[in-house]
Amino acid sequence: MQSEVLEIMRKSICLIALVGMGLLPVAAQNRIESDPGYVDLTQLEQRFGEEPTIEINIHGALLRLVAEASALDDPELAALLRGIRGVYVRAFDLRDLKLDEVRRFKNDMSRELENDNWATVVKVRDRTEDVNMYVRLIGDEIAGIVVVSINRYEDETVFLNIVGDIDPEQIGRIGRKFGLDGTTDW
């Protein structure tokens, strides 16, 4: 009798573990979307009707692997990445888009972010460039950064979201080590 009870308990534990393992990836995916520093950039393709020229979606296990892969060569980068929960980028060729539509979207997005307690920390508008940077604070920590850039000189618009506790100074210091050219092969 006792052995039967033990067997049932063992099977139950195995079943719970298997169900739990199956649900973990789903739970991880849902967590990033409900993160206060996350902004959904997937709507951009639909809104603009164009494929992005650059698309980056890094979070969860992949981001942890990236942090570990860089630990040996660049411990500072690894430390920064361990505090980040997601990196998302969409870039579009402005020549494929209607500039007015992009500007309208940027203004709509700006309004939505500000209504959602994001603070505008950088706002630049000149002849060739239109850049907004937003930061969302939860308590004393930065939960996320969003950058929206329309660069008419380079015919490019970029939407960027980094989720996690980010030190902008650290990003600046580390980011300067990497070049925009030659660091990636699109």
Place this chain on the structure above:
Amino acid sequence: MPRLRPALAMAVLLVIVLASSWFGGTGQQVDPAVAQALQNVKWTLAYLSEVTKQTGSAVRAEALEPLVLDRMQKAVDTFIDN
């Protein structure tokens, strides 16, 4: 001599295993997907750094919470200095 063959084969096998683990362990093998993701992360950080550097002199801080202003100002000062 034939009696030594199994021992010899085992020794050769041991040498192969040890050599492969030694040489395999010294060169860090990174999955191509992880390597690509690392490149993408570096590009993103470089882009963010560049944008903030370019716009640093034109920062307009309006009614920002003191902490945001303080942290961003430090970052912008660093960018401008460099």
